[in-house]
């Protein structure tokens with residue numbers, strides 16, 4: 001009877017998944033376009049519902065979801081007490097290293113970090129507060145994208161600013177996608193049959209980040225105080241000289257916020273290609289000879305490969321490289337291009353294996369490759385469910 005619910009509240013959406021106690025999915029879905037013409041996409045087994053609904057805010061969204069969970073045809077519970085715990089995805093947890101019960105104090109601390117993740121944290125917090133009200137007897141646990149990276153040593157997370165910027169303003173690298181990096185790192189350890197391997201995990205989706213995992217712990221990661229740092233992404237610049245901002249503001253009178261909007265939402269694959277932020281679309285045009293599309297793909301792969309090289313140095317010895325998320329899981333050609341840069345590390349792909357993309361983990365390196373390379377589909381929701389269950393001492 002005991003179940004685990006996972007919620008991911010975005011600015012205008014609520015993604016949800018209900019697991020049984022063995023972490024099998026009972027149902028899942030998304031309520032999106034909250035506030036406008038809201039609609040729900042709900043899956044239960046092979047049945048799928050898609051319809052417009054009258055949901056104006058997160059409060060109404062949660063209440064709609066609760067009604068649906070109780071529905072005899074579409075739901076999976078009779079009483080809300082069947083849900084043992086709700087795990088919430090929270091983007092920025094500041095210096096919180098562990099999952100935390102969503103107490104008033106913890107939420108208060110989280111609000112301090114809202115400025116660092118203005119696009120996500122406020123909605124995560126609203127989602128948690130509304131869920132707490134709707135299910136007052138069910139423990140609510142926050143699982144942070146940043147938590148896995150709290151094991152980074154100071155030399156990795158400090159910026160070269162005067163020290164008090166860290167002390168006084170908490171300016172440092174936090175890193176993101178931690179739940180995903182942790183999940184694939186654990187799975188890679190299982191596949192390698194090694195308890196604590198050294199790994200480089202590459203989460204390559206719309207947002208992309210690379211992490212150096214030493215004996216199961218994150219020791220460096222490419223995203224920074226915010227997700228803007230690191231490799232080039234679908235619409236984000238990734239690493240860039242901050243003086244570019246000053247130059248554009250002073251010399252060309254750009255508006256400061258406008259530049260950050262451009263760097264977050266109009267750059268990267270989209271900005272370079274001028275065509276799309278989606279690798280599938282860009283690849284199609286590149287094949288037809290579009291030079292900017294070719295450049296966008298090449299820049300992406302080159303920058304990912306440079307981080308892998310840097311993290312090989314940080315780890316000294318690398319047992320495995322893992323590709324995950326939309327691009328990492330589904331694009332053999334991007335994986336090949338990235339690995340072509342890694343000859344110095346002795347990385348060799350088995351092309352027949354690399355062509356495989358699916359829902360199961362697959363080893364794509366050749367037998368004589370010095371480092372084993374995997375594609376491992378990420379499962380952040382499952383990881384959040386496990387972490388939330390662990391946080392309440394099991395169910």
Ligand code: ADP
Pocket residue numbers: 204205206207234277278279280325326327330331
């Ligand atoms: P999000 O960060 O939104 O969760 P995803 O991990 O789902 O992103 O990744 C989305 C991206 O994955 C798309 O923008 C696209 O570039 C890429 N992608 C998805 N499927 C494929 C595919 N079959 N081939 C190449 N790229 C793909």
